[in-house]
Amino acid sequence: MNKRTAIILIDALGCDMTEYHGFRPKTLPHRTRLKTVLGFSQAALTSIFTGSAPDAHGLWLMYSFTSGRSPFGILRGLRPFGGTDRLWVRDLLGWKLSRIDRISAYYSLYAIPGEVLERLDLPARKSMFDRLGGGNRRSIIDQAYDEGEVFIRDYNTPEEKAFDELESALESGETLFHLVYTAGLDSDLHRHGSMDEAIDSRLTNYSRRIDTIVARFPDVRFAVLGDHGMCDVTDHIDLMKAVEATGLRIPQDFIPFYDSTMARFRIFGEGAAELLSEVLRSIPGGRLLKSEELNSLGVYFPGSVYGDLIFLCEPGTIILPSFMGSDPVKGMHGYHPSASCMDSVMFSSEEFDGNEAPITGIAGFLLPGFRGGRSRG
């Protein structure tokens, strides 16, 4: 039987940022710099849990393009009565996605226009914190459930309560595997940037809570880690305006998806592809990613699932406005993983072999004896 394990996953716990604020739990002597994957939290967390890259587990981004039926197709019939800016439309859609499509994964409609949403799909159907939530791959959570009692608290539990409950669960001693996920730091970093005092006080609170818990349970293996870092925002580009100026039509010529750092385009026809590529190449602050590069980053998907053209911003630049909204933010992630501000970090009670690791290479450390492979789901 494995030693009892407790993992505390702090969204956006960046390596550089922890150094800047002097965050270093005293009770956890080992520190490993983590290289993340291209994408956002869904990609990074699933990569951590499955020990595989997005092109293996399949859950790269929250939204993919669909050539068949979209779970949002219902919006087409509702259009004469209202769009997703109406609360009742959102409620009806939410009911349909959970009850009919059985989607329990986290998603947000953000500010995605209806005409685009109707042509999108949600690749993640189950929550990544549940059994079979690792897409095509088996996750450490699947294995933990197979081995015994499991304690998991995700974004549905307020942070302080999650720490309290973790402490009680460790005290009861019945559970082998514990996982707490918290998104509070991520939202502070988006709002304030990485150098603000608000970050300092949140990290100080984490240190205090973590050191108390670790000191109380010396027989438990502890790992405190993040999924990606955070880069301070210094610039923005109006990509939507430049693309609209081409005169290309949605959905006849293309369907766009404007994330905050990445824009993806599903394209119909040679002419549209050429025109769009030309415009995207002329925009400073970002570049088009070639398939070889996507492949080497573990995010190459043949076909148009996640788009035919993928434009990525330089670290510090955001697309504004985007489907994420029109409010400027002070911190953002979702940049090329080679940027140092994108690195995350792991503090652990046991030593990890090496000072640096890809986040796809730590599943077997987080849950010793983890066997990856294809999911049975």
Ligand SMILES: [Zn+2]
């Ligand atoms: Zn975030």
